[in-house]
Amino acid sequence: MTETLDDSQIIHLIKNPKTTRQGFERMVRQYSEKLYWQVRHIVLVHEDADDVLQNTFLKAWNSIDTFHGDSKIYTWLSRIAINEALDFLRKQKNKPTISADDSDLGIANRLMADEYFDGDTTEAQLQEAIAQLPDVQKTVFTLRYFEEMKYSEISQMLGTSEGGLKASYHIAVKKITDFFRRHD
Numbered sequence: 001m002t003e004t005l006d007d008s009q010i011i012h013l014i015k016n017p018k019t020t021r022q023g024f025e026r027m028v029r030q031y032s033e034k035l036y037w038q039v040r041h042i043v044l045v046h047e048d049a050d051d052v053l054q055n056t057f058l059k060a061w062n063s064i065d066t067f068h069g070d071s072k073i074y075t076w077l078s079r080i081a082i083n084e085a086l087d088f089l090r091k092q093k094n095k096p097t098i099s100a101d102d103s104d105l106g107i108a109n110r111l112m113a114d115e116y117f118d119g120d121t122t123e124a125q126l127q128e129a130i131a132q133l134p135d136v137q138k139t140v141f142t143l144r145y146f147e148e149m150k151y152s153e154i155s156q157m158l159g160t161s162e163g164g165l166k167a168s169y170h171i172a173v174k175k176i177t178d179f180f181r182r183h184d
Helices: 007-015 020-043 046-062 073-094 100-104 107-113 121-131 135-146 151-158 162-182
Strands: none
Touching (some): 020 073, 073 151
16 A cells, blocks of 8 residues: 655645646545545435546646645545535436436435445434535535534635534534434
């Protein structure tokens, strides 16, 4: 296994025209798994998460010249990944359903049928509850609960105040708690 490079080493590789591709490949290898799970918690389905992650790295590659190291590489990639995941969800909402059967299937049922889903019924219900949250609350809850990110990190990533994030998180928790009470 290759050693982990710090941000300055990766940036150095990327900024050197002779090693740009090598640096980008190292960045992809180093951050793919962590970004995959961040995206997967938002879009839920494995194949969709793979697509969003691929789009994330395409956007990163196309805008690599705009990255100046003002933030951590992971923060920059996360911002792209979250925006891609939210764009994906918006497009899914606007997409007409092909089959009436598909629209009747709840997220919990779809997750239980997903061969890559290794959770239990409670996890599937949690994902169902999260899916009903508005995008901002869903994103904040996902980053705080699953990624265990600090509010300060989320604030930097999303460009919003910590107070607003805390409020969004607590409202999301209340809605999820209410969801479980109704489905108990």
